[in-house]
Amino acid sequence: MKPKIFIDGEHGTTGLQIRTRLAGRGDLEVLSIPEAERRNKDLRADFLKEADVAILCLPDDASKEAVSILEGHNSTKIIDTSTAHRVHPDWVYGFAELDRAQRQKTVDARLVANPGCYPTGAISLVRPLRDAGILPGDYPVTVNAVSGYTGGGKQMIAQMENPDSPDHIAANHFLYAMPLKHKHVPELQTHGHLERKPIFSPSVGRFPQGMIVQVPLFTDDLNGNVSMQDIQAALSAHYEGQSIVQVVPLAESAMLPRLDPEELRDTDIMKLYVFGTEGQGQVNLVALLDNLGKGASGAAVQNLDLMLGNA
Numbered sequence: 138m139k140p141k142i143f144i145d146g147e148h149g150t151t152g153l154q155i156r157t158r159l160a161g162r163g164d165l166e167v168l169s170i171p172e173a174e175r176r177n178k179d180l181r182a183d184f185l186k187e188a189d190v191a192i193l194c195l196p197d198d199a200s201k202e203a204v205s206i207l208e209g210h211n212s213t214k215i216i217d218t219s220t221a222h223r224v225h226p227d228w229v230y231g232f233a234e235l236d237r238a239q240r241q242k243t244v245d246a247r248l249v250a251n252p253g254c255y256p257t258g259a260i261s262l263v264r265p266l267r268d269a270g271i272l273p274g275d276y277p278v279t280v281n282a283v284s285g286y287t288g289g290g291k292q293m294i295a296q297m298e299n300p301d302s303p304d305h306i307a308a309n310h311f312l313y314a315m316p317l318k319h320k321h322v323p324e325l326q327t328h329g330h331l332e333r334k335p336i337f338s339p340s341v342g343r344f345p346q347g348m349i350v351q352v353p354l355f356t357d358d359l360n361g362n363v364s365m366q367d368i369q370a371a372l373s374a375h376y377e378g379q380s381i382v383q384v385v386p387l388a389e390s391a392m393l394p395r396l397d398p399e400e401l402r403d404t405d406i407m408k409l410y411v412f413g414t415e416g417q418g419q420v421n422l423v424a425l426l427d428n429l430g431k432g433a434s435g436a437a438v439q440n441l442d443l444m445l446g447n448a
């Protein structure tokens with residue numbers, strides 16, 4: 138029997154991309170709710186209970202509701218793409234490359250929280266340096282980022298694309314979350330193993346999919362007398378043996394005149410760069426990804442395969 142998959146929120150931005158990725162999969166049966174019934178709680182409950190794996194692509198409150206519908210119904214595994222359970226102790230953080238143990242934890246899990254798009258980039262840069270003892274726990278980490286506008290879901294897509302929308306956004310690039318209380322901060326701190334709350338300053342650009350996440354560091358304030366080479370080597374060692382997170386060689390990074398946030402659009406990989414000038418005491422660590430690829434839907438399908446024993 139093929140495993141049954143239900144994408145709750147399949148007509149939204151993340152859900153649609155997951156459905157597209159699963160469209161050609163003959164090894165799975167996708168249970169699909171008609172678009173007009175997408176908020177029909179009774180029908181959703183039936184599908185949630187029938188599924189072997191439910192992938193929640195909903196706002197936080199609706200995700201929590203779906204989880205409560207499944208309470209006591211342990212035959213349905215859950216992947217939640219929302220922020221609701223990313224620091225919850227009962228949930229496994231579905232970032233297989235986080236450390237040596239995370240892949241197996243995801244394989245064994247019933248409840249998996251899919252990482253946020255920005256945290257995927259930032260944690261992928263800081264966590265290996267924490268684990269290697271290079272980045273002190275109390276380092277004052279800052280994270281600056283730009284996302285494609287699909288990161289804001291259906292509402293922001295309409296605001297950016299429809300000039301007749303009442304809350305139309307005309308800007309080509311804008312900062313937001315200026316009070317420094319973005320919903321991703323707890324996740325960044327917890328899974329980045331950071332003692333201090335990081336400063337997170339996100340922005341959005343007028344392109345649909347793509348993301349750059351930057352973590353600048355002063356190497357004098359790191360542990361030991363580390364060079365750019367040492368930092369790149371620590372990242373490379375951490376991600377050795379897998380193909381989704383790619384650490385770019387220093388020589389290649391040094392040749393780049395600019396970095397395009399859309400470069401990895403429609404892919405599920407993430408590239409990590411160490412920029413700077415050796416000996417200057419500063420580096421800019423950069424993650425490049427598609428906010429809907431490794432940042433959301435691609436990661437959800439990766440987690441699905443791990444949970445089904447396919448990967």
Ligand SMILES: NC(=O)C1=CN([C@@H]2O[C@H](COP(=O)(O)OP(=O)(O)OC[C@H]3O[C@@H](n4cnc5c(N)ncnc54)[C@H](OP(=O)(O)O)[C@@H]3O)[C@@H](O)[C@H]2O)C=CC1
Pocket residue numbers: 145146147148149150151152175176177193194195196197199218219220252253254287288289290291292428429432433
């Ligand atoms: N977009 C991105 O890049 C990323 C998104 N995520 C997360 O994925 C989740 C979904 O985001 P996204 O796809 O962007 O959002 P969208 O707004 O594009 O889609 C959400 C979908 O959920 C439906 N929905 C909302 N409330 C309910 C409800 N109570 N019952 C049933 N269905 C409901 C919406 O229906 P309706 O059309 O009626 O509103 C819509 O189809 C969020 O939690 C987000 O944080 C994670 C990483 C990246």
Ligand SMILES: CC(=O)N[C@@H](CCC(=O)OP(=O)(O)O)C(=O)O
Pocket residue numbers: 218219220252253254255284285286287288289290293321339340341
């Ligand atoms: C551009 C934009 O608005 N991005 C969203 C983050 C993407 C998202 O909602 O999902 P995750 O929390 O699961 O990453 C935000 O800043 O709230």
